[in-house]
Amino acid sequence: MSEPRDREEPPEGTTQRLPVLDEQEPRDGDEPGRSDAPDAHEPAAEAGEGGGHEGRFWSARRVPAAIVALLLLGLAGLFLYDIVSVRAGRPGMHWRKELARQLAEKPLDDTWVLVGAGVAAVLGLWLLLLAATPGLRALLPMRRRHPGVRAGLHRDAAATALRDRAMEVAGVQSARVRVRRRRADVRAMAHFREVDDVRTDLDAVLADAVKGLGLSRTPSLSVRVRRPGRKG
Numbered sequence: 001m002s003e004p005r006d007r008e009e010p011p012e013g014t015t016q017r018l019p020v021l022d023e024q025e026p027r028d029g030d031e032p033g034r035s036d037a038p039d040a041h042e043p044a045a046e047a048g049e050g051g052g053h054e055g056r057f058w059s060a061r062r063v064p065a066a067i068v069a070l071l072l073l074g075l076a077g078l079f080l081y082d083i084v085s086v087r088a089g090r091p092g093m094h095w096r097k098e099l100a101r102q103l104a105e106k107p108l109d110d111t112w113v114l115v116g117a118g119v120a121a122v123l124g125l126w127l128l129l130l131a132a133t134p135g136l137r138a139l140l141p142m143r144r145r146h147p148g149v150r151a152g153l154h155r156d157a158a159a160t161a162l163r164d165r166a167m168e169v170a171g172v173q174s175a176r177v178r179v180r181r182r183r184a185d186v187r188a189m190a191h192f193r194e195v196d197d198v199r200t201d202l203d204a205v206l207a208d209a210v211k212g213l214g215l216s217r218t219p220s221l222s223v224r225v226r227r228p229g230r231k232g
Contacts, residue, residue, distance in 0.1 A: 054144055054216035057152055059135030068127065140181065141216045151214075155179045158213055162186065165209040171198040173228065179219065184210060186223045199225040 079096075086092050106113050139152040159177040166175040166186060171193030178185045186206060190198040202223050210221055 054141040054150065056134040056141055057136045057139050057150075061130055061135065064127070064130055137181070140179070142214045143216050153213060153215065158184075158215075161213065162206060162209055165205055166202060169198065169201045169205055172202070182217065182219050184219045184221050186221070188223070188225045189228050190225050191228065195225050195227065199223060 082093050082096055136152075138155050140155060140158060142151040142153055144150060158179045162179065162184060163175050163177045166172055166177065166188055171190045173189040173191045175186060175188040177187075184206075186202065188198065188202060202225065203221070206221055206223065210218060
């Protein structure tokens, strides 16, 4: 009994239509080739749209933390070495004895005591400020479109985008944009059009551009337009 032969190969140089694996059979009343599955090119539903403002990104504070850790480590190691030296029967370090004597004899209103206390207070307030503030002021949080994913936009990038949109307005000779956390300041120079017309167009174009940035907190817009000064 002979085995069935394989399907004959098409002649070389000809094309052959391949079957579509994920194509569903059309049901009654459905159009041929139509599928109820969501299109892969369509954007996913925006999550968290209007769910409140996103908080700022917190800085890691690596440099201040490393400096404080090194200072504390060196001071603790120095005191530990002195304590071990005294326990071993050797005399304590001269600087520690002198420091203890100075602290015991100096009055509280002494200049150097006040200076040292002021420096310690300033350093302590600085560390508390770093611990209580998020930092990363140049990074603006964006709206959360997907759960578990946070995005941010740098202020310089936002300013560049707004400046490019401002330069597209007819009559704008030059523009400077500064984006802050709650406000975007635009300074433009107009030449061949009326200043009021240029300002109106800039307000409309930049208001749409600010919304298009996708920031969590939409900054307010401040637009100023003037004529360039006369040369000479």
